Amino acid sequence: MSDKNTAPDSSDNSPAKKNYHHGDLYQSLLKSATEMIGEGGVAALSMRKLADRVGVSRTAPYHHFKDKNELLCAIAEQGFADQEQIVGMIPAHNKTLDGRALFALYVQAYIQFADKNPQQYDLMFGRDIWKNGCPTPSLTEVSRRSFQRWLSWVETLQQQGVLSNNDSALRTAQITWATLHGLCRLINDGIYTERSNLEEMSRTAVRMLLTTQ
Amino acid sequence: MSDKNTAPDSSDNSPAKKNYHHGDLYQSLLKSATEMIGEGGVAALSMRKLADRVGVSRTAPYHHFKDKNELLCAIAEQGFADQEQIVGMIPAHNKTLDGRALFALYVQAYIQFADKNPQQYDLMFGRDIWKNGCPTPSLTEVSRRSFQRWLSWVETLQQQGVLSNNDSALRTAQITWATLHGLCRLINDGIYTERSNLEEMSRTAVRMLLTTQ
DNA sequence: GATTATATTTTGACACTGTCAAGATCTGTT
DNA sequence: AACAGATCTTGACAGTGTCAAAATATAATC
Numbered sequence: 044m045s046d047k048n049t050a051p052d053s054s055d056n057s058p059a060k061k062n063y064h065h066g067d068l069y070q071s072l073l074k075s076a077t078e079m080i081g082e083g084g085v086a087a088l089s090m091r092k093l094a095d096r097v098g099v100s101r102t103a104p105y106h107h108f109k110d111k112n113e114l115l116c117a118i119a120e121q122g123f124a125d126q127e128q129i130v131g132m133i134p135a136h137n138k139t140l141d142g143r144a145l146f147a148l149y150v151q152a153y154i155q156f157a158d159k160n161p162q163q164y165d166l167m168f169g170r171d172i173w174k175n176g177c178p179t180p181s182l183t184e185v186s187r188r189s190f191q192r193w194l195s196w197v198e199t200l201q202q203q204g205v206l207s208n209n210d211s212a213l214r215t216a217q218i219t220w221a222t223l224h225g226l227c228r229l230i231n232d233g234i235y236t237e238r239s240n241l242e243e244m245s246r247t248a249v250r251m252l253l254t255t256q
Numbered sequence: 257m258s259d260k261n262t263a264p265d266s267s268d269n270s271p272a273k274k275n276y277h278h279g280d281l282y283q284s285l286l287k288s289a290t291e292m293i294g295e296g297g298v299a300a301l302s303m304r305k306l307a308d309r310v311g312v313s314r315t316a317p318y319h320h321f322k323d324k325n326e327l328l329c330a331i332a333e334q335g336f337a338d339q340e341q342i343v344g345m346i347p348a349h350n351k352t353l354d355g356r357a358l359f360a361l362y363v364q365a366y367i368q369f370a371d372k373n374p375q376q377y378d379l380m381f382g383r384d385i386w387k388n389g390c391p392t393p394s395l396t397e398v399s400r401r402s403f404q405r406w407l408s409w410v411e412t413l414q415q416q417g418v419l420s421n422n423d424s425a426l427r428t429a430q431i432t433w434a435t436l437h438g439l440c441r442l443i444n445d446g447i448y449t450e451r452s453n454l455e456e457m458s459r460t461a462v463r464m465l466l467t468t469q
Numbered sequence: 470g471a472t473t474a475t476a477t478t479t480t481g482a483c484a485c486t487g488t489c490a491a492g493a494t495c496t497g498t499t
Numbered sequence: 500a501a502c503a504g505a506t507c508t509t510g511a512c513a514g515t516g517t518c519a520a521a522a523t524a525t526a527a528t529c
Contacts, residue, residue: 170446
């Protein structure tokens with residue numbers, strides 16, 4: 044109605060595939076929504092403002108996402124993929140470092156990811172989705188796999204004697220992750236305000252979790 | 257206008273002090289708001305529904321709380337007091353138990369409090385107040401004191417050799433608390449769904465944090 | 470190529486939210 | 500009795516998520 048139908052109509056100048064009226068609205072929504080969340084958190088993402096930003100009417104997004112919840116889940120899912128690419132590689136990749144060093148590396152990377160993408164992290168592990176909302180089956184699966192990878196690495200580290208063997212791998216994985224997650228949240232939610240000590244806290248966490256050599 | 261002015265007008269049958277029109281609206285609001293949060297979380301508390309519940313017009317609460325934020329802070333503050341009475345007593349009180357047992361007791365009590373009052377806990381340590389909102393000076397002070405008590409106990413436990421001495425008391429307090437907090441949040445926010453293993457997780461946390469004897 | 474079916478988008482509407490401004494009402498003090 | 504201040508109400512505004520129905524564009528079929 045406004046300036047939407049002027050330029051990108053029959054001139055197919057996009058690299059990917061511009062279908063129908065808008066041209067891959069789904070991806071545009073996902074991208075803009077992620078931006079908005081990155082700027083002001085989940086609270087700053089409104090369906091209407093998002094539609095505005097993409098240049099489409101208020102209810103258009105509802106033909107691509109059933110819910111606001113479903114949109115959030117899609118973004119969170121992307122977040123898990125991003126995290127995996129940065130953090131998840133560490134256990135398998137570096138063959139020269141021993142378990143202790145790898146673990147330290149992982150912890151630091153994990154905390155750094157949460158610190159650099161606080162809003163994304165909040166969405167991925169926050170109650171907006173997991174308690175108040177309802178996680179998409181797809182998201183549930185992605186996050187399950189993510190924890191599963193963590194669990195199996197913890198098992199390896201236990202066998203190497205890097206992590207304590209007093210408790211089952213499951214419990215150990217749960218508690219070690221809880222430590223990382225707790226630290227991230229305390230910083231992320233504005234309770235620990237001194238972000239300058241982040242690396243030092245990271246090192247302390249590692250020392251407390253690893254077995255005493 | 258409705259049934260408010262019928263009964264409790266000149267007949268002063270209340271135990272406390274019924275002032276002005278409603279009679280200690282401040283306390284009534286605080287109480288009902290806490291109830292509502294307990295039922296459905298912070299998300300379920302709306303100023304209008306709260307006013308309705310108390311039997312007063314939409315904007316009446318705004319003469320006792322500047323903001324929704326201020327109301328939330330007041331509730332959170334009460335939460336800290338409750339927590340202190342249940343959990344905070346443990347370090348000082350029990351003189352017969354040694355440090356290790358006391359620490360285990362504390363961890364269990366802390367987790368239990370969060371598990372029994374999930375919404376209250378979420379409010380106390382959530383981003384609604386600390387990041388999105390803005391904590392009242394009074395609330396800031398209360399929470400600061402709470403952490404201070406934790407810190408000084410950690411110092412004692414380090415001197416007793418119960419907690420590791422590798423890092424400063426501050427860092428140790430931060431990381432140990434992060435572990436508890438992280439575990440509470442993971443359960444609380446619906447990420448760890450198996451609440452039946454709570455005690456076992458609690459024990460694992462204790463074993464991982466304490467020094468190896 | 471015209472017609473039908475389907476995918477996509479829009480307009481209108483509803484119930485809800487927090488909160489401001491102005492006015493009404495009650496209480497305690499002078 | 501008159502006033503001042505506390506307390507409460509009504510009206511209003513901008514914002515939210517999302518449903519239903521209508522409009523439009525594209526794809527498939529004849």
